[in-house]
Amino acid sequence: MENDDYYSRVFSQTTRMITNKGCLEVKGKNIDVIQIIQKG
Numbered sequence: 220m221e222n223d224d225y226y227s228r229v230f231s232q233t234t235r236m237i238t239n240k241g242c243l244e245v246k247g248k249n250i251d252v253i254q255i256i257q258k259g
Contacts, residue, residue: 226255226256230256
């Protein structure tokens with residue numbers, strides 16, 4: 220279950236970066252990761 224920990228870390232970083240000016244950049248790069256999490 221390493222994927223769960225990996226996605227948790229990525230999601231945490233994504234959330235933190237979204238609060239910064241990097242919202243658009245993160246949205247473009249990590250949208251696929253978010254979709255993967257939703258699909259499970």
